[in-house]
Amino acid sequence: MQAVREFYDDFIRTFGNVLFAVLLFIVWGLLTLVGVVIAQGKDPSTYFDSYAAPLARLILRLDFNNIYHTPYYVGIIGLILLSLAVCTFKRVIPARLPPLRAVAIDKIPLHASFDVAGDPETIRERIAAFFRSRGWNVRKREFGGVEWTFADKHNWARRGVLVAHAGFVIIAAGTTIYWAKGFSGDEAIITGQTVSVPHTQTSIKLDGFSYKITPIITKSGMVYQPVDYVSRVTATGSDGIARTAIIRVNHPLNVDGVLYYQSSYGFAMRFRVTHDGVRVPALTNRDYLTGDAIDLPGTQRSVAVAQFVPTVDRLNGQPSADPRINNPAVFLQIFDNGQASGAGLVPMKSSIDVGGGWRIVPEQYLLVSGIQYTHDPGVALVGIGAFVLLAGLMISFYLLPARVFVRIDRAPGGSRIGLAATTVKGYDIFERQFNDLAAALGTKLIGVTK
Amino acid sequence: MTHTPLDVVLMIIAIGAYVVSALALLVYFFSRDEWLRHLGIPLAIAGCVAQFAQLIARFEITGVWPLLNLYGSLSLFAAVAVLIFIIFAFRYDLWFAGGFVLGLSALFLAYATTWYEGTMPAVPSLQSYWAKIHVPLVVSSYAAFMVSFVISVIFLIKYYFERSLAKEAILATAGGAALAQAPNAAASVRMDTPNIAAAAAAGNAGAQWLNTIPSLAQLDVLIYRIIAVGLPLLTLGIITGAMWAHESWGHYWQWDPKETAALFSWIVYAIYMHLHTRNAWRGMRTAWVSVIGFLSIMFCYFGVNLWISGLHSYKM
Numbered sequence: 001m002q003a004v005r006e007f008y009d010d011f012i013r014t015f016g017n018v019l020f021a022v023l024l025f026i027v028w029g030l031l032t033l034v035g036v037v038i039a040q041g042k043d044p045s046t047y048f049d050s051y052a053a054p055l056a057r058l059i060l061r062l063d064f065n066n067i068y069h070t071p072y073y074v075g076i077i078g079l080i081l082l083s084l085a086v087c088t089f090k091r092v093i094p095a096r097l098p099p100l101r102a103v104a105i106d107k108i109p110l111h112a113s114f115d116v117a118g119d120p121e122t123i124r125e126r127i128a129a130f131f132r133s134r135g136w137n138v139r140k141r142e143f144g145g146v147e148w149t150f151a152d153k154h155n156w157a158r159r160g161v162l163v164a165h166a167g168f169v170i171i172a173a174g175t176t177i178y179w180a181k182g183f184s185g186d187e188a189i190i191t192g193q194t195v196s197v198p199h200t201q202t203s204i205k206l207d208g209f210s211y212k213i214t215p216i217i218t219k220s221g222m223v224y225q226p227v228d229y230v231s232r233v234t235a236t237g238s239d240g241i242a243r244t245a246i247i248r249v250n251h252p253l254n255v256d257g258v259l260y261y262q263s264s265y266g267f268a269m270r271f272r273v274t275h276d277g278v279r280v281p282a283l284t285n286r287d288y289l290t291g292d293a294i295d296l297p298g299t300q301r302s303v304a305v306a307q308f309v310p311t312v313d314r315l316n317g318q319p320s321a322d323p324r325i326n327n328p329a330v331f332l333q334i335f336d337n338g339q340a341s342g343a344g345l346v347p348m349k350s351s352i353d354v355g356g357g358w359r360i361v362p363e364q365y366l367l368v369s370g371i372q373y374t375h376d377p378g379v380a381l382v383g384i385g386a387f388v389l390l391a392g393l394m395i396s397f398y399l400l401p402a403r404v405f406v407r408i409d410r411a412p413g414g415s416r417i418g419l420a421a422t423t424v425k426g427y428d429i430f431e432r433q434f435n436d437l438a439a440a441l442g443t444k445l446i447g448v449t450k
Numbered sequence: 451m452t453h454t455p456l457d458v459v460l461m462i463i464a465i466g467a468y469v470v471s472a473l474a475l476l477v478y479f480f481s482r483d484e485w486l487r488h489l490g491i492p493l494a495i496a497g498c499v500a501q502f503a504q505l506i507a508r509f510e511i512t513g514v515w516p517l518l519n520l521y522g523s524l525s526l527f528a529a530v531a532v533l534i535f536i537i538f539a540f541r542y543d544l545w546f547a548g549g550f551v552l553g554l555s556a557l558f559l560a561y562a563t564t565w566y567e568g569t570m571p572a573v574p575s576l577q578s579y580w581a582k583i584h585v586p587l588v589v590s591s592y593a594a595f596m597v598s599f600v601i602s603v604i605f606l607i608k609y610y611f612e613r614s615l616a617k618e619a620i621l622a623t624a625g626g627a628a629l630a631q632a633p634n635a636a637a638s639v640r641m642d643t644p645n646i647a648a649a650a651a652a653g654n655a656g657a658q659w660l661n662t663i664p665s666l667a668q669l670d671v672l673i674y675r676i677i678a679v680g681l682p683l684l685t686l687g688i689i690t691g692a693m694w695a696h697e698s699w700g701h702y703w704q705w706d707p708k709e710t711a712a713l714f715s716w717i718v719y720a721i722y723m724h725l726h727t728r729n730a731w732r733g734m735r736t737a738w739v740s741v742i743g744f745l746s747i748m749f750c751y752f753g754v755n756l757w758i759s760g761l762h763s764y765k766m
Contacts, residue, residue, distance in 0.1 A: 018724055018725075018727060018728060019728070019731075021724060022721050022724050022725060025717050025720055025721045025724065026721065028717055029714050029717040029718060029721070032710050032713055032714045032717065033711075033714050035705065035707075035710050036707050036710045036711045036714060036754065036758065037758075039758075040705060068705045068710075184700065184701070214571055216568070216569075216570055216571075218567040218568055218570070219566075219567060219568070220567065223567075223570070225570055225571055225573065226573050226574060227571050227572075227573070227574065228574055229574055248574070249574035249575050249577070249698060250574070250575065250577060250578040250580075250697055250698045252697065252700070259700060261698075261699065261700040262574075263699070263700070372699075372700045373700070374700040374701060376696075376701075376702075379696065379702060382692075382702060383689075383693070386685075386689040386692070387689070389685065390682060390685050390686055390689065393681060393682050393685055394682055396723075397678035397681070397682060398678070424727075425674075425726075425727070426729060426732060428641070428667040428668065428670065428671050429671045429674065431667075
C-alpha cells in the first residue's frame, strides 16, 4: 500500500509539474516537425528516391512516413492531456481562490509604506473606499491581532488557464467522437453514372460536370489558372426523394448529415476494341478510368489507360500544358506478361495496332467528378472546444489577476500603512500599475511615501 | 504613354518611407539624436498608411482579394508588423527598436515585389469569404511575432553583454584563478544589469546605449505582451483555417504541411507561455524560445509555401 501511495505521489508530482508539460510539448513539437519535413503517406519508393537508403529505411522503420497516426504520436498527445488534467486539478483549480493570509510586506518586491495622520480604523475605511472606487474587491481579515485589508482585481480571471485546458479536453472529445462514429471517403463519378455511397442510404447521380480554366500570361510564362469546378448531381437520400443540386468547391452538399464535396476531376474513356476487324462488345461497352487496363482475351497482353491528354499540340504532336480540351488524345501503354512492350499517344477517333490483330480506337471521353464525403458528428464539439480554448487564452493573457495586501499599524502621530502586491504573472508586469496605485493612494491619504 | 497603377505607386512610397524611417531610427538607436526619432516616426506612419492604401487600391483595381498570394500576404505582413510596432512604440516608448522592425518590414516588402505576377483570378478553393478572415488573422499573428522577435534579440544582446561584463569584472577582481568559476557567477545574471550601468558610467559606448534602453525585466514584459497579441491571433487563425478547410476539403484538419507547421509554431509559443509562468525560466530562456518561435513562423510562412508541396501550395 505504501508503494502504491509513493507511486501515486510521484505520478502526481511529475505530471503536475509545468516543466514536465513543457518537455511533453517539446517532444510533440519535434514529432510534428518531422511530419512537416518528411512527406507523409507516400509510397516507400518515394523515400528511397528522396533520401539515402539507410535514412529511408529508418524513416519507414520508425513510421515517420505516417507519423501522425503512430502510437507514439497519439501517445504523446495522450500524455499531454493527462498532464493537463493533473495540472488542472492539482495546480490550476486550487490556485483559482488563493487563501487570504498575512504576508511579510517587505519581502514582496512590489511594496511601499506610508505614514499618515489618523487612527487605523478611519484609515482602513478610507483605503477600502479607495480600492472599491477603482473596481477592486475588498475584504478584511484579522491575523494575530493585526487587521489586514485584501484588495483583489480580476480574481475570476485566474480561471483563464482552467478554461483553456477545458477547451483542449473538449477538442479531444470531439476528435474522439469522429474516430468512433464518423466516416469519410471519396467516389469518382463518371457523367451519367449513379453511385451508392458506402455507410449511407444515399445515391448520387452525376448529371454533368464542367470546369473553367483561364489562361493568364505572367512574368513566369503562361499559367492556366483553374477558376471553377461544378458538379450537377441528383441526390437521393434516406427519404427516397431525388433532388437535384450543385456541388462546388467551398459549397458542399448536405444529405442526411453527410457532406459531399467537390474534390477533383478527371476523364473516363470509351474505346472501340476490335480483333481482326470484328468489334469486341465486352471491351467496347465500358468506361475506363485512368489506371484501368484492357485485358485482351486469349493473350498475355493488356493495354493500360495511362493518361488522358486534353490538348495535343497540332504542330509537334506532343501533349500541351493546356488543360482545356482542344484536340484530345489518350496515352496508352502496352504490357506483355506484365512487362511494358510499347506505348503511344493516340488521338481521338484514331486507332492503334496493339498486335495479334487487336486494334483500339479512343471513341469518346467523359468527364469524371471526384466527390469526397464526410460524416463528422464531433465537428461541433471541436468547434466549441476551439473557441473555449481561445476564450481561455484571452482571459489569461489580457486580464491580470492581482492582489494588494494592506497592513495598517498604529504609529506615533497616526498610522503606518504597509502595501504590497502580487500577481499571477510575476512582479515586473505589474510594477507600473503598482507604482501608480501607491502614488494615488499616498496622495489620497495625504501621507508621505517612505 | 502608360500610367503606373496606383497600387504600384503606393507600394514604392511605402518601401521608400520604411527604408528612410529604418535608417533614421537605426541611427537614433546609436546616437539618440531626437531629431532622427522625429523624422522616423512620421515616415513609419506614412509608410504604414501607404501600405494599407496600396492593398485597398489593389483590391479596387483588380477585383480580387489581394491576400491570396505571397505578394499580397507579405504586403499585409509588413503593414501589420509596422502597425503593431507603432502602437507598442507609442505606449511603451519602443522607438529604439524601430530601425530593426522597419528594416525587416522593408526587406519583406521588397521580397514581396519579386512575387508580383499581375492580376490572377483566385483558384476555386480560395474563392471563399474565409479568405477575408483566415488570411489576415494568420498574417497578423506572424507580424506580431516578428516584433516580439526583434525585442527578444535586443533582450539577448543586452543579457549577453551584461554577462560578458560580469565575467570581465570577476576576472579583473579575482585574477586568472577565478576563471573556472566565472561561468557560474555569470549565470547568476538574470534581470539586473549592474555591470552595464557601471561600464556606461565608465564611458563604455556599447554599455551606454544598452543602458538607455528598457531594463531586461521591462523587455521581458514587452515580449510577453506582444506574444500575448500574436498567440491568440495565431490560435484564431488556425481555428478559422480549420473551419474553412471543413467547408472546402471536408476535414477541419488534414495534417497538411502548412497546418502542421502552424501547429508546431503554436506549440513553440505555448511552451513560451508555460515557461513564462515560472520565475526561474523567465528572461533569457523565454527570449530564446521567442526567437525559435519566430524562426518556426518563417519556416511555416516561406519554407512550407515554397519548398514543401501540400494543400496550401499557392505560391503565386
